Amino acid sequence: MDVYVEEVGAPPIPSLRDGWRVAPIEPGAEAVAVVHDWMNRPHVAAPWDQAWPYERWAREIARQAEGEHSRPCLAHLDGEPVAYLELYRVLRDRLAPLYPYRPHDLGVHIAIGDERNLARGLGRTLLRAVAEGLLAADGRCTRVVAEPDVRNEPSVRAFTAAGFVRTGEVTMPHKTAALMVYPRTQEDLPQW
Template sequence: MLKDLIGPPPLPVMGVKWQVTLVDPQAGDAEIVHTWMNEPHVATAWDQAWPLERWSAELGRQLGGDHSRPCLAHLGGAPVAYLEIYRVARDRLAPLYPHRPGDLGVHVAIGAPGDIGRGLGRDLLRTVADGLLAADDSCTRVVAEPNILNSASIRAFTAAGFRRAGEVTMPHKIAALMVRPRDEGDLPTW
């Protein structure tokens, strides 16, 4: 199958302002992710306010596979956001739109309540999308699928250069398919 021929998702090529690192459960990153996922603003959008043990297992599962890379985004050396960078071809999103083999997806959660509403998400999303396109020549678009009810997330993706390409129905939500194309001809149509 085609999805077996592509490698795991890369980490984005980042500049000086932001850094993205793989989660390191041994360094306390699981506790950070667990804390953020239980913050009301994240729990509402992600529906993953799980116990620490479940988050530790989930992060280990992702680190051991080639579908998704769990990451922390750091600003000025401090962790600010949790990211999951994934290969669409290996994701449940794949059958819902005409994806390309190199498409990459991103899930983002700004962790601390004091960090939301300050434009950090918009800046991070733009930097990550640019970094993923730079990291993988086969990637012609970066996608995301926020819930259509999450207007703050959709605004942040739009401000970061993503375009709303349509809606997709997933088991747990109706999502806005947000696409950051490498070129205008890379927007999906269906």
């Protein structure tokens, strides 16, 4: 790669529309308690495997907030928190060696917090808005990726409905993941 890691900044915070807003979580913020609560709910705890105590989540949010790898955020719809997001730079992530990434590729992890917001189309609407917002926020980024567990069929369906393309599978230490890619153009899909 011709680009040095230091030249690629932290993931941007995308500007969204249609009532959506993404806000970074600051260490010690009230939002840490929201994330802790959501991560301990069965529908999130199973796929994320991070049903940690509050103190561990507080440390995790602080660690992410001070680095350039990942940015912890809450996604709000009409002012109400709906989802926890981690926006990340692939070149600093364990995903990087598993597919032919580009230096400015961005990734997203998502957890819809409240069970009442599942199966309502909010996930796919948010994912499309975040992908488009990230591409707009970083003109050098040509694709946004995600790696849901292949067994998490609702998540894979939501990414597909949002316009992500399943380009293959990658084996990670804790899961086999579907590599989902939202490309700027069809030519930006990874070639394996």
